[in-house]
Amino acid sequence: EPEVTQTPSHQVTQMGQEVILRCVPISNHLYFYWYRQILGQKVEFLVSFYNNEISEKSEIFDDQFSVERPDGSNFTLKIRSTKLEDSAMYFCASSVGQGFKETQYFGPGTRLLVL
Amino acid sequence: DAKTTQPPSMDCAEGRAANLPCNHSTISGNEYVYWYRQIHSQGPQYIIHGLKNNETNEMASLIITEDRKSSTLILPHATLRDTAVYYCIVRVPGGYQKVTFGTGTKLQVIP
Numbered sequence: 001e002p003e004v005t006q007t008p009s010h011q012v013t014q015m016g017q018e019v020i021l022r023c024v025p026i027s028n029h030l031y032f033y034w035y036r037q038i039l040g041q042k043v044e045f046l047v048s049f050y051n052n053e054i055s056e057k058s059e060i061f062d063d064q065f066s067v068e069r070p071d072g073s074n075f076t077l078k079i080r081s082t083k084l085e086d087s088a089m090y091f092c093a094s095s096v097g098q099g100f101k102e103t104q105y106f107g108p109g110t111r112l113l114v115l
Numbered sequence: 116d117a118k119t120t121q122p123p124s125m126d127c128a129e130g131r132a133a134n135l136p137c138n139h140s141t142i143s144g145n146e147y148v149y150w151y152r153q154i155h156s157q158g159p160q161y162i163i164h165g166l167k168n169n170e171t172n173e174m175a176s177l178i179i180t181e182d183r184k185s186s187t188l189i190l191p192h193a194t195l196r197d198t199a200v201y202y203c204i205v206r207v208p209g210g211y212q213k214v215t216f217g218t219g220t221k222l223q224v225i226p
Contacts, residue, residue: 031210097210
């Protein structure tokens with residue numbers, strides 16, 4: 001069964017450094033998403049991406065964040081200058097996008113720790 | 116997305132059916148009821164969704180009341196691996212629609 005994959009599974013970085021989190025969505029999916037979950041808190045939406053542009057973003061997704069689909073398979077989240085409060089699990093998701101059977105499938109996550 | 120109300124926690128004996136309730140009294144006519152779960156430190160996993168008819172798949176059954184104001188997710192024979200947080204979410208299907216997670220129900224399956 002196809003699944004969303006994410007790399008790395010864990011990332012430790014120093015405050016102020018740039019990090020790039022990578023995702024490979026399910027191959028025939030058209031919509032891509034990033035969510036995050038701070039330890040002990042809810043899963044929060046960050047951004048959705050369709051047709052090579054952002055379709056929606058939350059207030060969390062400020063200028064420090066960017067997303068890109070650099071080729072036909074990868075979807076990346078970049079945090080330009082990490083802060084302590086960026087420490088969280090980051091989940092990528094993808095969706096085929098259309099029809100009443102539509103749902104989002106999530107990857108296993110990247111645990112980001114900012115020191 | 117309409118709001119949902121779920122009990123914060125439930126226990127279920129291994130091998131028994133787990134029945135997880137959800138209230139969604141303000142659901143709109145075009146919103147579906149979705150269930151996801153999150154096993155500790157893993158990504159949310161889609162379970163099932165439906166509009167108004169009962170649905171069943173290999174993981175679970177979804178029972179939606181006739182007035183659509185509440186639903187129940189049924190895991191027919193709970194195992195220890197079903198211990199997770201279960202989220203009931205109402206949303207309109209479509210790639211442009213984000214998933215808004217609440218706090219869910221923490222299901223503990225007891226040996």
